[in-house]
Amino acid sequence: MHELSIAQSIIEIVTQDMPKHNLTKVDTITLRIGEITQVMPDALLFGFECLSKDTSLDGTKLIIETVPVKGHCKTCGQDFVFEDWPYGCPECGQADIQIISGRELEIVEFEGS
Amino acid sequence: MIEIKISLVKNVLEANERIAAQNRQFFADKGVMAINMMSAPGAGKTTLIEDTIRSLKNELNIAVIEGDIQSTYDAEAISATGAQVVQINTGGACHLDANMINETLSQFDLNLVDLLIIENVGNLVCPAEFNLGEYCKVMLLSISEGDDKPLKYPVMFHEASVLLINKIDLLPYVDCSIEKIRQESLKINPDLTIFEISCKTRQGLNDWHDWLKALLLK
Ligand SMILES: Nc1nc2c(ncn2[C@@H]2O[C@H](COP(=O)(O)OP(=O)(O)OP(=O)(O)O)[C@@H](O)[C@H]2O)c(=O)[nH]1
Ligand SMILES: [Mg+2]
Numbered sequence: 001m002h003e004l005s006i007a008q009s010i011i012e013i014v015t016q017d018m019p020k021h022n023l024t025k026v027d028t029i030t031l032r033i034g035e036i037t038q039v040m041p042d043a044l045l046f047g048f049e050c051l052s053k054d055t056s057l058d059g060t061k062l063i064i065e066t067v068p069v070k071g072h073c074k075t076c077g078q079d080f081v082f083e084d085w086p087y088g089c090p091e092c093g094q095a096d097i098q099i100i101s102g103r104e105l106e107i108v109e110f111e112g113s
Numbered sequence: 114m115i116e117i118k119i120s121l122v123k124n125v126l127e128a129n130e131r132i133a134a135q136n137r138q139f140f141a142d143k144g145v146m147a148i149n150m151m152s153a154p155g156a157g158k159t160t161l162i163e164d165t166i167r168s169l170k171n172e173l174n175i176a177v178i179e180g181d182i183q184s185t186y187d188a189e190a191i192s193a194t195g196a197q198v199v200q201i202n203t204g205g206a207c208h209l210d211a212n213m214i215n216e217t218l219s220q221f222d223l224n225l226v227d228l229l230i231i232e233n234v235g236n237l238v239c240p241a242e243f244n245l246g247e248y249c250k251v252m253l254l255s256i257s258e259g260d261d262k263p264l265k266y267p268v269m270f271h272e273a274s275v276l277l278i279n280k281i282d283l284l285p286y287v288d289c290s291i292e293k294i295r296q297e298s299l300k301i302n303p304d305l306t307i308f309e310i311s312c313k314t315r316q317g318l319n320d321w322h323d324w325l326k327a328l329l330l331k
């Protein structure tokens with residue numbers, strides 16, 4: 001359900017930034033969302049579509065790039081991509097992992113005219 | 114018209130983070146330790162807060178923010194202990210955010226308060242995504258929810274500093290392995306401090322009180 005608050009924040013950030021670049025219309029907004037950020041893409045797309053209706057972002061498309069979970073194993077000292085976080089280090093099986101990426105929730109760029 | 118591309122790289126939740134930082138500064142200035150208490154609905158947050166206030170009455174001055182989608186039941190229960198409490202009704206939102214906390218701060222007299230407990234909306238998912246300006250996150254899991262919860266909802270276990278496994282008085286009646294909860298939670302978060310408690314029999318609560326008192330010395 002918090003996808004609605006996230007959609008609202010995206011709208012606020014981009015509409016506040018548009019005048020600086022003399023944009024009146026935005027075609028796409030690209031987001032980067034970590035695999036273990038708890039966001040359901042469909043719920044976010046739907047929330048954005050509803051909330052953007054009465055704003056200058058009506059019709060804007062969201063493009064979502066997923067960031068895989070990367071971690072550093074403090075036991076064997078290696079970095080890995082975790083296909084199935086949180087099941088320990090794929091090499092040594094130990095659990096003491098520092099997450100490097102996978103928690104992102106970012107706007108990367110937007111395009112318009 | 115020319116199509117232009119703007120690179121921005123901005124945290125979508127940066128507005129929340131900014132206000133959380135203000136709250137954190139406010140708590141530091143007032144000398145208040147704030148904790149964010151999270152769990153699924155009904156795990157025992159309000160019961161534990163009431164008991165904690167009563168048990169530590171002579172040692173700690175505790176204030177409470179109650180977050181619920183609607184109703185004032187929880188704030189009334191806390192108010193009966195004599196502690197300062199403010200109820201936030203999120204009106205549908207499944208989590209508290211930093212701004213909601215910020216707006217309540219003027220309603221407290223925090224000068225004499227040692228500990229502010231923020232009871233988040235009952236939900237194992239969304240509250241873990243929003244910082245409030247707290248010093249740390251404490252979560253409850255009651256054993257009747259099942260021992261598969263750490264791996265099903267790992268993010269909250271990852272964000273929490275403390276896990277209180279509650280309702281252990283129900284152990285004879287439910288199929289739940291506390292050992293499994295411990296092992297899998299520690300796999301997600303090796304730094305997690307774990308207590309096994311019952312708010313009904315009061316088993317294990319002394320360790321929780323000691324942990325809180327030690328926290329306040331920080
Ligand atoms: N048997 C048993 N029941 C408990 C224990 N702790 C709490 N309860 C009961 O569990 C129910 C829910 O407790 P609450 O304290 O309201 O739970 P909560 O997490 O605040 O719930 P929400 O605010 O709705 O998310 C109540 O009926 C409590 O009496 C316990 O240790 N053992
Ligand atoms: Mg409650």
Ligand SMILES: [Zn+2]
Pocket residue numbers: 073074075076077078089090091092093094
């Ligand atoms: Zn390893």
